[in-house]
Amino acid sequence: MAKIHIPTPLRQYVSKQPSVEVKGSTVGEALHGLVSQHPDLRRHLYTEEGKLRAFVNIYLNDEDVRYLNKEATAVEDGDNISIVPSIAGGTSLASAGG
Amino acid sequence: MLRLGQSHYDALRQHGQETYPYESCGVLLGHVDEDGARMVTSIARCTNTRTDTPQNRYHIDPGELVRIQREGRERQEDIVGFYHSHPDHPAQWSETDLAEAHWFGCSYVITSVQKGTPAMTNSFELTGSEEVAKKLVPEEIAVI
Numbered sequence: 572m573a574k575i576h577i578p579t580p581l582r583q584y585v586s587k588q589p590s591v592e593v594k595g596s597t598v599g600e601a602l603h604g605l606v607s608q609h610p611d612l613r614r615h616l617y618t619e620e621g622k623l624r625a626f627v628n629i630y631l632n633d634e635d636v637r638y639l640n641k642e643a644t645a646v647e648d649g650d651n652i653s654i655v656p657s658i659a660g661g662t663s664l665a666s667a668g669g
Numbered sequence: 670m671l672r673l674g675q676s677h678y679d680a681l682r683q684h685g686q687e688t689y690p691y692e693s694c695g696v697l698l699g700h701v702d703e704d705g706a707r708m709v710t711s712i713a714r715c716t717n718t719r720t721d722t723p724q725n726r727y728h729i730d731p732g733e734l735v736r737i738q739r740e741g742r743e744r745q746e747d748i749v750g751f752y753h754s755h756p757d758h759p760a761q762w763s764e765t766d767l768a769e770a771h772w773f774g775c776s777y778v779i780t781s782v783q784k785g786t787p788a789m790t791n792s793f794e795l796t797g798s799e800e801v802a803k804k805l806v807p808e809e810i811a812v813i
């Protein structure tokens with residue numbers, strides 16, 4: 572089992588739990604296990620085409636899975652998976668500050 | 670409503686002064702009080718990774734957020750908001766700030782830093798639950 576840490580804005584879709592234990596041998600399987608347990612969460616993580624949303628970062632322990640094997644990254648018992656929506660801002664061209 | 674101690678309020682404004690003319694950014698940790706207010710019990714300074722245009726952009730490395738979140742968990746704290754500064758611009762959110770805001774129910778604090786001195790500080794709650802219907806709504810900052 573791996574533990575998926577849920578960011579504060581998404582906890583309302585997982586019965587307010589800060590983390591959820593899931594089975595799965597890859598990051599993708601673990602995430603699919605999570606959204607099948609908590610279907611309301613699905614559209615907040617995935618696009619209608621089934622791709623992870625661009626602003627959703629997935630970390631396995633301290634590594635961004637984009638730089639590992641993406642959703643095919645292997646997961647072992649006791650691993651920590653974190654869902655981390657991005658934090659950024661800025662100006663659009665010459666408008667007011669970011 | 671956002672509730673925080675004077676020392677945390679001063680610290681996030683001071684951060685904007687230190688990074689001027691570039692944007693500062695950081696994370697607010699704490700919990701939600703019974704009245705629904707976000708109560709800040711610690712703040713974490715972050716590095717603005719937008720070294721290309723740090724004067725009008727900010728971005729926090731998600732790896733840094735993972736670490737901050739883990740350290741917060743050990744103290745029973747959750748992420749309740751974020752702050753950044755606007756060098757020589759008003760303490761109002763920009764269209765890009767809204768487009769890039771994804772932490773619903775969290776506070777986004779903006780400090781205007783005018784000619785190197787912190788001026789106005791405002792806070793906005795990201796309301797809604799859908800990307801297409803989200804809003805940054807002004808909220809009261811209660812300094813306690």
Ligand SMILES: [Zn+2]
Nearest residue numbers: 660668669766
């Ligand atoms: Zn901004």
